[in-house]
Amino acid sequence: MANRFTIGDLEVLVVSDGEAKAPGTVYFPASTNEQWERHKRWLDHEGNVVFPFTCFLIRSGDRRVLIDTGLGPAKMFVFTGGALMDELASAGVKPEDIDTVFLTHLHVDHCGNVALPSNGKMTAAFPNATYRWTTAEHEFWKDKSDIPNQEIDLPGMFEAVAGRFEAADDGAVIAPGINVMSLPGHTPGHAGVILSSGGQRAFVLGDAISCPVQLEETEWSGMGDMDPKLARQSQEVVLREAEGDNSLVGAAHFPGLTFGRVLRGDGRRYWEAS
Numbered sequence: 001m002a003n004r005f006t007i008g009d010l011e012v013l014v015v016s017d018g019e020a021k022a023p024g025t026v027y028f029p030a031s032t033n034e035q036w037e038r039h040k041r042w043l044d045h046e047g048n049v050v051f052p053f054t055c056f057l058i059r060s061g062d063r064r065v066l067i068d069t070g071l072g073p074a075k076m077f078v079f080t081g082g083a084l085m086d087e088l089a090s091a092g093v094k095p096e097d098i099d100t101v102f103l104t105h106l107h108v109d110h111c112g113n114v115a116l117p118s119n120g121k122m123t124a125a126f127p128n129a130t131y132r133w134t135t136a137e138h139e140f141w142k143d144k145s146d147i148p149n150q151e152i153d154l155p156g157m158f159e160a161v162a163g164r165f166e167a168a169d170d171g172a173v174i175a176p177g178i179n180v181m182s183l184p185g186h187t188p189g190h191a192g193v194i195l196s197s198g199g200q201r202a203f204v205l206g207d208a209i210s211c212p213v214q215l216e217e218t219e220w221s222g223m224g225d226m227d228p229k230l231a232r233q234s235q236e237v238v239l240r241e242a243e244g245d246n247s248l249v250g251a252a253h254f255p256g257l258t259f260g261r262v263l264r265g266d267g268r269r270y271w272e273a274s
């Protein structure tokens with residue numbers, strides 16, 4: 001399943017590598033079942049928040065930029081990933097067609113398809129791509145040998161893309177109409193992407209916001225936020241921007257493989273799929 005959007009001249013293909021789920025009260029430890037009563041539209045029938053591993057493929061002129069790569073074959077709890085390559089193939093996209101891979105951050109559900117094991121060695125999955133993420137993110141993870149609870153060969157991944165890595169910090173132009181926006185907090189160097197073309201604008205938030213419910217319940221921090229206070233500040237900055245000019249907003253784990261808009265009702269913001 002994939003969805004297509006256009007932002008001015010940019011063509012966006014939204015695909016998923018798989019999904020994870022967790023009870024709402026577990027993922028957001030500050031939340032209670034009673035509070036979730038008014039947010040049931042974000043839960044499945046078992047009370048779980050379902051998080052797709054959304055990847056955004058953007059075509060800008062002759063450039064093809066992939067934002068985030070999903071979980072891939074890595075093992076993490078009972079999450080399922082590994083669909084990205086087939087999803088891209090179904091859309092007529094070959095791994096060698098991608099010229100840039102930008103990761104919003106280096107959690108395994110975003111970097112799982114950067115490099116794949118082949119003959120006992122990690123090999124870059126997109127052979128012609130430059131791999132990009134922020135300097136702060138690189139510095140934080142580069143010497144880590146593993147991520148707690150997340151089975152991925154991080155040193156092997158770094159080695160596989162060593163000659164192809166190029167940092168992309170706040171404001172960097174990844175391709176025409178595709179710019180990096182620093183949104184730290186979820187991880188130290190977490191960043192989103194701003195797509196702009198022909199007077200239209202869309203934000204790809206990565207994990208700056210994990211679930212749309214956070215627009216309504218601003219004090220709920222997701223389990224994965226390393227610095228909840230800083231994450232909260234980043235959320236406020238980007239939501240104010242998006243609300244101000246009716247920009248589209250998409251994120252790695254929002255439902256529906258879609259963009260939506262930040263609207264306001266009863267004095268609170270909320271996200272509505274477009």
Ligand SMILES: [Zn+2]
Nearest residue numbers: 107109207252
């Ligand atoms: Zn994530």
